Amino acid sequence: MDTSTGLLPDGLDQRLADTVRAGALMSVTGPDAAVAETAVNGVLDAGLPVVRIRLDSAGASVAQPEFARLLAAELGLGRHGAAPWPVADVEERIEDELARRGVVLVVHGSERMLTEALYWLYRVWSRTAPGRRLTVVFTGSQGFDRVLARPALADLKSCIFIHHRLAA
Template identity: 55%
Template sequence: MNTITGQPVDGLDVELADTISASALMSVIGADGTTAEVAVEGAADGREPLVRLRLGAVSASVTRASFVRVLATELGLGPREMQPRRLADVEDQLEEELARREPVLMIHGADRMLTESLQYLYSI
């Protein structure tokens, strides 16, 4: 885990590249969201499509269903009312899109994701 205090973090670009190559999860914590976002953007350096998810407006704790809906909407799979009603159908669409695009997900508010949401994120 990297903690950012407003200064560039040595090696973050290497760690992020390794994380992307391994299709793994990485947590970057900064003094504020902007500091961490700038550090990750700089480390990513345009290597991969970057998708930003802001979970702050979802709820106090982010369930798997709310995470899937936010991610699907952000990836352009249609507004929530146009997505299939069954969660499994939305997840199928989402997984197909992620396999096609292979984006880097920057998730603001990931610290509020419930275990089921984190497990799903790791599985995709």
């Protein structure tokens, strides 16, 4: 930290604050996923309503239904002792809950998300009202930059407010 300004030398804290104010999308990549996760966790304002999803425990790659299940569980939307909801119902409940809470969603290990999961999350973000827009912070290894280069994710990539790359 620069003691004269109180900012991290690379400006991650200010860029994250700008992203939250804008209700925008942000990607933070590092030489490995753990570096990016640690950096983002270190600068998140403790007063922010944050929902964190860690994909390193979800397997090699994460499809949209698995991501929706993880997010629903993190939001406390599970059904106790009953049959699981149909996927469409889960997605609708997630969208409603994220819009209601106005949270910062941090997805650690984003390079593990399959195109369908990333595009679904982009659609959820784009449907929230601009004044209450969900903030999404994708963290991961530099492999996430390659994931974003997929043609099917061009819309998502074009809407990312800030791409922050951490030095090794």
